[in-house]
Amino acid sequence: MKILVAVKRVIDYNVQVRVKEDGSGVVTENVKMSTNPPDDNAIEESVKIKESGKAKEVVAVTVGEEKAQETVRKALAVGADRGIHVKTEGIVEPLAVSKILQKIVEKEKPDLVFMGKQAIDDDCNQTGQMLAALLKWPQATFASKIEVKEKSLEVTREVDEGLETIETNIPAIVTCDLRLNEPRYASLPNIMKAKKKSLEQINASDLGVDIKPRIEQIKVEEPPKRKSGIKVKSVEELVQKLKNEAKVI
């Protein structure tokens, strides 16, 4: 079995994101970038499946500008076998990423495609689903537990009501939840070895897919500042204020 795992380079989750003055987007200059956190879970799970002997190869793929390949290198350092970097410039929307991944899937012929449930920058939560539609493959989203069987997967999903367990045929798309596992650290010797692993670079324009943005972004703005709270002396005062000032009860 072969697993393709898709990773995305995003603003690090510890960084306070700042909106550009002209409202055209967020500041990415001088900002620490990292792998999208649930993508780390996707890599971890792929590598675990390989270690259990159920998969033969893990291929990591990313779509993005030149520096995006850092996320593939990181995947290689924690156990992916080789990497693919599809070079793009500017904004690449989920549909475009799905189309690119479709081409990669057709070329690589994996049995499973893993990725994070959503990226923490645009929060779209669409790429996995769109890729499933394009490939006409089954999808298991928000996976928090995965069991690989002969020709199927048993996946536990994090849904609003609790946990839902489904079984799906292989090949399939799986999008991973943060609860799926605890990603390992890259060890120093493995980072060294990763530098020698193959990382193929492909220009998105060579794939023959239309990746033009479909969405027009009108404005990006910061959420309104939260007003500071007040302390009340008694329950009566609280009820009175909720009734008369906040008018919520």
Next chain:
Amino acid sequence: MSREAMEYDVVIVGGGPSGLSTAIKLKQIDSNLNVCLLEKGSEVGAHILSGNVFETKALDELLPNWKELNTPIKTKVTKEKFLFLGKTKSLSWPTWLLPSVQKNHNNYIISLANLCRWLAEQAEALGVEIFPGFPASEILYNDDGSVKGVATQDMGIDKEGNKKDNFESGIELHAKVTVFAEGCRGHLGKQLISKFNLNDGKDPQQYGIGFKEIWEIDEKKHEEGLVMHTAGWPLDNSTYGGSFMYHAENKQIFLGYVIGLDYKNPNLSPFDEFQRFKTHPQIKKIIEGGKRISYGARALIEGGLQSLPKMYMPGALLIGCDAGTLNTPKIKGSHTAMKSGIIAAETINEHIKEKKELSIYENKFKKSWAYKELYLARNVKPSFRWGLFFAILFTGIDQILFRGKFPFTLKHKHADHETLLPLNKAKKIDYPKPDGVITFDKTSSVYLTGTNHSDNQPVHLQLKDSNLPIKYNLEKFDEPAQRYCPAGVYEVQLENNISKFVINSQNCIHCKTCDIKEPSQNINWVTPEGGGGPKYGNM
């Protein structure tokens, strides 16, 4: 416990200006040398914070064609101001009356973090292996007592010290020479200074705490290339410190404050002094209407030549501000740090190729312009114990008339942790509440640093005696850690009327002030799990 080991010719600890200079110079001398550099930040630059007005002297030597290499060195200093501040008034000091060490024409306003990122790219292109996110946590020794290398931190240890599922053992890095370039108060450098008695016969080291905020200000008030320094208010006459304001590119200003950690009043809060400073009419008028976009703090060296330890020992060198090469009156250390790193590379090459002793470092350093600078600057900082007025008078005579050539050297008498007065002898200080526009609290400030440490790991701020903060410090000094920490790591909380000392180690921004100022040297700063700490951008 056996750990995996990797062999290198040279291992460098720390990706700041000095360590990166050593790495680059080594590869320039001999591209066959195996050079590895460890950096505790999640990327090179993540833990770098500096003013910074950059003198290019050392870079000119290291990479003479730097101007052609797309450096982040862009803003030339075009104008200088020096102000003495009173509470509401200010007096502009003519720049021709400034000692030449404080003149900045030919220098550049830069982000040192970005310069380090750029230096790291140069080093990697030359074949240096750089590993960010890997703190060197332990020094390894050979049987003969010489330094053998370092070990990286184990990853995936829980609060109680047990291995978690994702445990990853640290590894040993062995080298012919290990270079320690951790910056001010490096936690390994501290151990080496003590083990090899490197500071024998030297004055106690002197430190300061430096704050920096980056503001985006109104275009009309922004004068790219303007460098302004102030002395005086809000500090009293006996406290050493001052401010900087550098107008960088993109409508940004680098605004900062440095306070000597030899301050005496335990009620003093360096953070709040900096916040209060911004309310001075001369400062407020510039930042008003602007937006604070970054915050950070870092301890720095102020001891100069009198406190500079021996920089070599068997198997290792101690360079940059891990030793203490900052030129205090010049308020600059990047160029001397880089020079000390270049000399380290030359020394190591001769040591490996010609079997020369590492002690040749001393002579090489003494012959360099970096040493000469430190020598001429040596009397400025110690003169400040006479108070601002006499210090300035003395500095004027020393630096302008005699150009640092007085036939005597003033001494630093006390270590910074010894200077606090007990509460009953100290003045209370009332700091105004932050307004959230010009002045801020610690919580919102720390948020901007992007600092984080995964919560389930051992506390990296270790108390030698866990009772001391409450039993001794609270009563005698109202536990000054609550105030000297720029990140609100230390708190005294009341629980059922019993005072409790709380360490919020996940807030730590790796400034090392606690390790320096704690009156009984009770706090030991050790490396947390790799990648933790601030995520500074263009600091």
